[in-house]
Amino acid sequence: MKKAIYLVGGGGHCASAIDIIEQEDKFRIAGILDSPGKIGKKVLGYEIIGDESEIKKYAKTDNYFLITMGHIKTCRQRRQLAEKISAFGGRLARVLSPHAYISKHSRIGSGTIVGHDAIVSAGVSTGINCIIATKAVIEHNVRLGDYCHISTCAVVNGESRLGNGVFVGSNAMIRQRLKIGEKCVVGAGVNVFQDLPSKSYLKFIR
Template sequence: MATKSKIILLGGGGHCKSCIDVIEQQGKYEIAGILDLPEKIGLKILKYQITGTDEQIALFAKKVKNFLITVGQIGTGELRKRLFEKLKKQEVKLPSIISPYAYVSPYAKVGEGTIIMHDVIVNAGAVIGNNCILNSRSLVEYDAVVQDHCHISTGSIVNAGVTIGNNSFLGSGSTTKQFSTVPPYTFVKASSIYKE
């Protein structure tokens, strides 16, 4: 059996639990620790210990080269974006993590540091940016573009040819009209239909 590469997670909240499950199911990485707030050091998320804070990224990067941002996102992705930029300065790897229960077309592109959860579909010609969350059962149709630092929440539908601007949030069960453009930093309410 091949040795798994180690990975450090940034953020120890509820979203981290979902990420852990996807990482374990994917089977490519061994979780080597979680970084969170100083007062959380020593606590466990599922079976993994919080071992440090994001102020110690440089220290952990000397031993582990793979990182994933597991901070959740409701609203703009500014915190996730700041962490992403901090990691890029350390020249670590930010692998995309794709659930074995998701379908990503071989004709789609997925950026670094993006997580694709269980039962997601990403169809042909779709482009997913860096540091995105495609949450459980979301759908990104053909030729759609999801720019950097976006969260496509549970059960959301990004229809064909749609462009989602960076740092946007699509609430659970929302739908974007075909070929529409969602500007950067947009918050789309749960169960709503977005039209230009």
């Protein structure tokens, strides 16, 4: 019997997550939690059944949860939701696309989602509640901190270290063996060739 999973956040990332969950065929989506104004609406046929204040209600039954909102400026909201779920006894699901390549020699943290056609190479480890999006590449021996978001087609090259809450935009590239401090934002299309101190913000300029 499939395990029940509740999704927290009903936006665009939620739709992507639903598709991965359906493909993985490990969990049964029991409902979505979002803002009160969205209750009753549906995402890909799954109903928004309540808001975030009801996490405690569903966590009591020892169900699984996945935070299905992306990195909105910072990871703060995702982190707060994860802490609330854990405090109430809920479990954070690990959702892995069957169309991704994930090395058996890697370690994926709880609450993390790996999208279609992503590559997670040998020796990689991720913290909790990371997003590794469609076609992202995480090369050998990379370490991702908690709440990192690696966007579509981004590449993190071998042996790099990313701190907690780092955002890497679509088609960005991080060179091998770099240290990226916590809460850095690397914009879409940016190539990074040197270490970054915490809270750095790099934007692609045409």
